[in-house]
Amino acid sequence: MQRPAAVVLMFGILVGVQPRILDAADRREIASRIRFFESQIRPLLLAKCVGCHGSKKQAGGLRLDSRTNLIKGGESGPAIVVGRPDASRLMAAVRESDPELRMPRNGKLTARQVEQLGRWIKSGAVFPVQAGRDRILRDPNHWSFHSLRSPTLPGVKNRNWLRTPIDRFILARLDAEGIAPAADVDRRAWLRRVTFDLVGLPPSPEQLAAFLGDRTPGARSRVVERLLASPRYGERWGRHWLDVARYADSNGFDENVAHGRAWRYRDYVVESFNSDKPFDRFVTEQLAGDLMAWEGQRQRNEHLTATGFLSIGPKVLAETDQAKMRMDIIDEQIDTVGRALMGLTLGCARCHDHKFDPIATSEYYALAGIFKSTLTMRKYTKVAEWHEHLLPSPEATAMKQVYDQKVAAAKRDVEQARASAREAVRKRLDQNRSGDKSDKELEKRFSPEEMARIKKLADVVAALKKAGPNLPAAMGVTEDKITDVKVHLRGDPQTLGDVVRRGVPAVLRGPPAPRIAEKTSGRLALARWLTDPRHPLTARVMVNRVWRWHFGRGLVVSTDNFGLLGERPTHPGLLDWLSVRLIRDGWSIKNLHRLIVLSRTYGLSSHANAAAVQQDPDNRWLGRGRVRRIEAEAIRDALLAVGGQLDGTMTGSLLKLKNRAYFFDHTSKDLTTYDSRRRSIYLPVVRNHVYDMFQLLDFPDPAVTTGDRTSTVVASQALMMLNSKVVMAAADGLARRLQSEADGIDGRISRMYLVVYGRPPTAGERQADRRLLAELADGNGTPSRGGSVNEAELPLAAWAGLCHVVLASNEFMYLR
Template identity: 40%
Template sequence: MFRCSRRLMLCCSLVALSLASAQEPAALRQETRAARWELDIQKGRAHWAYRPPQKVAAPGVKNTAWPRTDVDRFILAALESKGLTPVDDADRRTLLRRLSFDLTGLPPAPADVEAFVAETSPKVFENRVDRLLASPRFGEKWARHWLDVARYAESTGKTVNFNYPHAWRYRDYVIAAFNADKPYDQFIKEQLAGDLLKSDDAHVTAERLIATGFLAIGPKTLNERSGLKFELDVADEQIDATTQAFLGITVACARCHDHKFDPIPQKDYYALAGIFRSTETCYGTVSFINAQRTAPLLSLPGEANPVVAVSRLTDSERHRVEGQIKSVRDSMKTMRDGIQQFFAGGQISLLQGRLDAYDAEGNPKLLAMGVRDKSTEPEPGARRGRFGGPGGFTYDGTRSIADSPIYTRGESDHPGDSRVPRGTLQVMTSEPLKITPTGSGRLEFAEWIASRENPLTARVMVNRVWLKLFGRGLVPSADDFGLAGRPPAHPELLDHLAHRFMDDGWSVKKLIRYLVLSHAYQLSSTAERGAMEIDPDNTLLWRMTPRRLDAESLRDALLAVSGQLDTTPPAGSVVARAGEGPVARFRPGGDAVAAAINDPRNTHRSIYLPIIRDNLSEALALFDAADPSLITADRPQTTVPSQGLFLLNNAFVMRAADAAADNLLKKDAEAERIREAFVRFYSRPPTAKEQAGAQAFLESYRARSTNDRPSALPPDRELWSAFCQALFASAEFQYRK
């Protein structure tokens, strides 16, 4: 009886509390919730990543002869505290191969290896570092790292996959930026607000407009029927890309609700959404909601480069395109199905876009993807159109600069009554971001990210550079510096590097130079039993961690050692030459794009391959290239049978093996050919055991080559091609130690 009474009293109390909560004024509930978040945000500021980097003096060490830089002192102090010592240094051949792949993505030439080994100058390594940093190949290698983070691709992806014919300009901008050692803070501002940075130099203005392609090249759901949802999704993708790429945190998780791990309320998300919704994204293709016209592109100042521009539009071609537009428009009068109308309307839009890409004299205009601020004058959000039959309309989106409401559960049909002032994240700022009423706030936001006072920006970039050089980030969760991520293994070293990076003018090249000249970078990858038992993951950096070459470096190495590599940057992109429209083999230009993706005759560097979402090159996809729809700081690494089969059977690999065999056959003696192959492929001569093993392989292959297995190749070429392919498939060729 007593227990029943207690239960009844408890139930009554809960009902009363529920009724009181339901009758509580909405303003009071919001105020209570805001107070709770204020406490959470204040507590969140204690998280290591949200605190400013501290300047810490390098610690003292027992073995004072070992350190060459302060990096070494931080590392050695941690090792000594665990009773560990670093392994011996890597030999010169291994070290040069490591350095060459890390800085340029290519193996060293045999002559360079021999010269490096023979050099007696105490600055031989330092001089080689400077030479590789000055090479144009450096920008191609390190631009690819950034393009992983920037989710670079030349198509929209998702269910309706349309080309981005102008995306290649952003790729080339990134390559040039790394080669020129553009200060990283400037690099940030140009990508987020380059259109708002003023310059009297037409070339600089064009470069900055192209840089904003960062915000335009993301994946898009072009068949989304709701115009408002499409706009919100584009802004969401831009928020996700920006905050992950530059800050290493996942702000987009707060679109539907307060962030589950980090002190980022939904209010902060929509403060950023207001900035990006006040920005017009110029990506240059059609969408379901705007099937009658293409999204705009940015017009660049100056004359079009005749090498990469489309050929001049003649009067006869103009008349032909106008005729095609009339034909498709007439056929639309009989269409009722929405999907048919979408593609037909899109065809008209693309044909009209082709005409709009030329001036009155038929000369090509210089166009690029990017962003620009919307007008401060409000315009209607919808316009009449043919799509959807009588009474249908197409949505133009928010056409003016404005703050955004909070959408309940992130759903476009549930906006809140009030709007959130445009701003940034409370956890990393004590005062609201001051935004001019006539601007989107992108420039102020970019300057806030690129500020020395931002606790994340320098740390995130330093960690990414460290990851690419040492195989593992100081912060292992390179994509997440938030509370769900992992703490840094060497927090003082991370802060030391962040401060040095900023003090050196945000120079990426100076940072890389500083790191590779450290003793820690030059260690061998030898595994020692005692150290492996204490630190199996090499968290304390007692050796260099060996790792497989990334997909692009592996493909480029195949071309380089076979003598096929063409280091001349191609003009534009095959996607640009195919023009606007869906990624498809059955349309004009579609065959060229599809063929170029896996063309075994393409000998340009891998960074210049077409990057089509959902249709990556087999050579890249098999070896864990980044998914171009995702922001990727640290690529996953898999080992699967299909990788070995690719190296044994793929036409590109066999073509490289044939070319390498032709080079070896220029040597007369078999022993010389074996040595030449090892020096080219591994940057070292064979050991006596390897020399004997190679001889045995050749003899065995000859014995098995009978008339029962005809070959299109001459016997010697087939033999040496098989030998080269065996070396390609070896772990030593695929790994950088």
């Protein structure tokens, strides 16, 4: 496969060794390590080490300004041993484990900084350097920085092969490469593929029968319209966007507290996809919903909830350096906006000009001014707290009235207790003829029992006030004090350079730079600039994401990086044509689905002739379908669906913790449960402790934007499918379902295959399944009466065993 020069060079540029070609998984891992180095390690080295161990001064003959110098070391030997922090002198120095070797001199590192330094060494000590390649790597004429164009549809010889305009681009390239496309996938497999792709669930036998029986023109279109109209569509495609938005129900990091109201943002995303909200509006609401015009309180609440996109990222809530905490939060927001919406790693320009893309540090701080003028946190003191929007509604008003009544009643109880106690004191004093006393004097004479009773009632008032009315609210952002930001030299909030006016990177061609009013943060102007039809990246990046989620690989393989280190598109004309079409169709994602899933390209079989496989082993030119494993959530949801156990309830939270409560109690145990039968999108996502079933099936890191999930094949996944309670419960449910939906052994076997695989069993499968049922019915693993068994002798457990075997197969978990 031909790779861009930047990708071929990347490994050598990062670590200073002979370059080699990297695959997609390598590039994702390297990109993650670069982000970590640039945001955490480089600023630390510059602030604490390079002053004494850099180009101008080399105490002890040691330089710490490059990977080569770190490995080379100084008079005392190497500073680091790559992959072995415990064997690295640098770690011994910062840990102060050796009294003779304590560094740095200008202040001890925090425990978190020490841990991060060790993690960096253990993961390979990636240390990007420019290596004199500025002209190659910081090219302002890179393809993705140019404005969109609408290419002419290419001509093809076999016009009968075409179904949508997409097919012209694919067939033209296949013809140019001399590759014959594969045959169409059969109708059963197409229905299973499109149903999982659009709603994340298997087609029912009834849906399958209806489609197979509909031979009239437009049968496929009717299926697609039914799926797009299903509320299950928003759950499926909302989950895709939540990967990009790094959604989680907890903060992660040091203070892993509950995002008790993040679910409102999740529900907003699901509803936005179900309603086919134009993508440009979807983006604008998430960046600046609080600044948009609105009609009615419901829409206002929706806009406020949308800004949770900027709020739900991970934060170091116990950071004692408030200036650093604030800039770290801003950096996370810039990085997320850059990668999610533009496919650019803007966060790499925090400490210095971007090493690979033509983004200057000053442009980073122009964006930082926008987000520093945005209120994300209501307080920065330890433990910091994020801002939340109250969401007024008639229900909220009623809740507030009930709460006020409870507080008033509790206060009356306290006052009545005080009055009763004062009266009791007066009676005691009257007996002694002590004369009149003021209330204050009387209260000094309360008995211990009276004081205890009053305190108990006062505690009720205090508890009510502390808990508050718990009115509907959502995580989100709003305007703060408007400010332009000074460049932070080497990323240090204490070392400041020139002030930079709020703005956007200049290298992106198309729309003019937004004019940001003096009294606004600039978020709304930023959103309008991003969604301007002339913007070169926003539509391209989203089209590529949708393509990847349908085909398993994007037209640009590096879905989150359209910069110099990213891949070039395999079909640039198709990418631009679809991007222009998305905009012309009013930014409708559902129309984009229609174009894709009704194309002939989408419906190709994964089986291809040997010549085609030899010519295009990676299927770069899309001459055949791609075998894809469905994602973790779709596997779980499909298990529940075929077992007849899926709860279709939408919206709301399954968290059992209060907002801002800690996930790990004093026993360090996360008590979150995942036994609900609702769709997986509604299960809690706990940073640092993702549901184990999802972890095994490659759920992404919910702390960072992910547009391209990995798909591994490891033994533990097979073991999970054999031993998981979820799978066993689904097998039991499917066995019961077969007993109620079909008669006879053969009838139930046929029904099982239709429910699970969407096809009838082969003769060989039917024979093997009957043998297995006989063995399971015997209970000892040996066939009953020569392997024959009648229906009355088959216990439910035997059917459950067979169902478990079918569910644990590759065919259930893969689309072909």
